[in-house]
Amino acid sequence: MKRINLTKKDLINSIYMQIGFSKKISESLLEDVLNTIIDNLKTNKKIKISKFGTFSIRSKKKRIGRNPLTKENKVISDRNVVLFKPSKEFKDLVNSTKDE
Numbered sequence: 001m002k003r004i005n006l007t008k009k010d011l012i013n014s015i016y017m018q019i020g021f022s023k024k025i026s027e028s029l030l031e032d033v034l035n036t037i038i039d040n041l042k043t044n045k046k047i048k049i050s051k052f053g054t055f056s057i058r059s060k061k062k063r064i065g066r067n068p069l070t071k072e073n074k075v076i077s078d079r080n081v082v083l084f085k086p087s088k089e090f091k092d093l094v095n096s097t098k099d100e
Contacts, residue, residue: 051089055083
């Protein structure tokens with residue numbers, strides 16, 4: 001299966017075509033939505049979007065990793081990772097066999 005990337009520009013064009021806002025307003029709208037999600041995730045460590053899914057942050061401790069090419073050991077620093085768990089409705093939509 002070929003990997004297809006969905007870019008911000010694609011989303012902006014979709015908003016522009018479906019809603020009719022100017023591309024500048026569509027871009028501003030998308031940026032505002034994404035920034036709201038990011039800001040809430042940073043503040044609350046978890047954000048649930050109904051009928052879509054839940055984003056959460058998990059802390060990972062530092063550990064020893066190995067470069068598979070050089071076999072060199074390296075310390076991977078502690079960091080936060082973002083997890084996404086899709087909602088039941090989202091999973092059902094993805095697995096739906098008919099277009100509605």
